Amino acid sequence: MDAVIWSRLQFAMTAAYHWLFVPLTLGLAMAMAIMETLYVVKKDEYWKKTAQFWMKLFAINFAVGIATGIILEFEFGTNWSNYSWFVGDIFGAPLAIEGILAFFMEATFFAVMFFGWEKVSKRFHLISTWLTGIGASISAFWILVANGWMQNPVGTTFNPDTVRSEMASAEAFWEVISNPVAVSKFFHSVTSGWVTGGVFVVAVSCWYLWKGRNVQFARKSILVGGFVGLLGTFAVMLSGDISGVHAAEYQPMKLAAMEGLENGGRRAPFSIVPGVEIPGMLSILATHDLNGYVPGINDIINGYTDNDGNIIPSVAEKMEMGRTAINALAQYRTLKDTDPVAAAAAREVMEANVQYMGYGYLESPEDVIPPVGIVYWSFRLMVGFGMLIALVLVLVLWFNYKDKLTKMNWLLILSMLCLPFVYVCEEAGWIVAEVGRQPWTIQGLLPVNVAISDTSVGEVMTTFFVFLGVFALFLAIEIRIMINAIKKGPSVE
């Protein structure tokens, strides 16, 4: 394995690890804010104690998850320096805003939430609890603006002098933050966090019911957790549908890999599992039109005409235009100080072909195909477990309402199993999004093998295994602290 593969593995491991903590933070924040709202509105101390218990688990998750995202930024500088320089202010601005906002909002309202119970008014405390969750969601938005730009690089121009993608105006910044891919990713990611938070509350509560302890607490928590989880699943389905349309529009190869669709067409089928298909369903999902055209892997490689009548060049043609852009960039950089007229001509050629520049680094048209098996099965794991979770949440809420849940051991066990399932959904979702866009770090502009630093396999391997050890240690610590806190239980029955 070369340095590119090791760097990708390291980044994937770090991102997957970071993503263990973020969804629970987002979802649990929502659940405990609703519980505290019930305490303030109903003036019921029981809800206060309930909210306080879930806040404790929130704090444990937060403490272990904090700063795991910073390691990703370390890796940008060490392993992905070409990429870091190339993206320039597009990545810098959102991440800086995220850092400042996350620090100030979370440091302020998190402190009020934990230290302020007897110090500030009920209303101010409630607002702080809500703002802790909202602050975490806003942080996620800025991260996803950066990620969305990598999937659909809008609002920027490539400057051959600085070798960076730059935002030329305030309108460009608006274009970057209103990027449809970023917006749908934001809603999909945050609402998936609600599912995780809701399932966590339900699973832990079901454990109490299974053990026959803290029954009233567990039943009340299930009411809120189930509601948050179910609301999240509906929102995830809706935002997932929009993400599918965006994938069809901006990253058709990712969609083709998700479906294992070799040859596309109109009335394209949706694959349940290999050999089991729903005719026309993929066209409906991807274009909201039964007769919508969905290109397959071979169509994308050979070129096709999209639903708006645009002729999309073959990958070989894009590679040719990409090489033209790269050669023109080289000429421009050589001539700009000695022959301004020839340099201007070279720049013009580069600008005419720059949207396909990344293709110029590929060795064969098949290089644009991501690992289809990984993407295909990750998508099915995400959707399959997601549907199971939605069903379990409906059943749990119904039987909890009917006061029959405590006697239904099979449903309690199934609810507890949903906790690992929801994490599989979360991680599988990221695999679909990130493995599905290979070979690109920036769609169409920069493939992974050009984005990498001058680094050696040995260096990346060393840091990979150091991280693996550190991550495993902290995860083990968190799980132990979390289990102890759950075993100790809330202060109410």
Place this chain on the structure above:
Amino acid sequence: MGKIKKKFTAVWELYRDGFKNMTWGRPLWGLVILKAVILFAVLRVFFFKPAMAGMSDEQKSEQVGEHLTTPRKIQ
């Protein structure tokens, strides 16, 4: 002025009393500090030196421009 001072004192007391009266939160803060030390004093210093550290913006442009226009052999 007195009102502002009072507000600052209240905020200071919130944090001070909060940290002082912490029970289950204490080991969590220990964990956060331990992690920060590992991240910033060990990993950042010994393992994660930015590849283009110490270069000026011109030098960075030059190097990345070179990588973009001249294919490298990846190890």
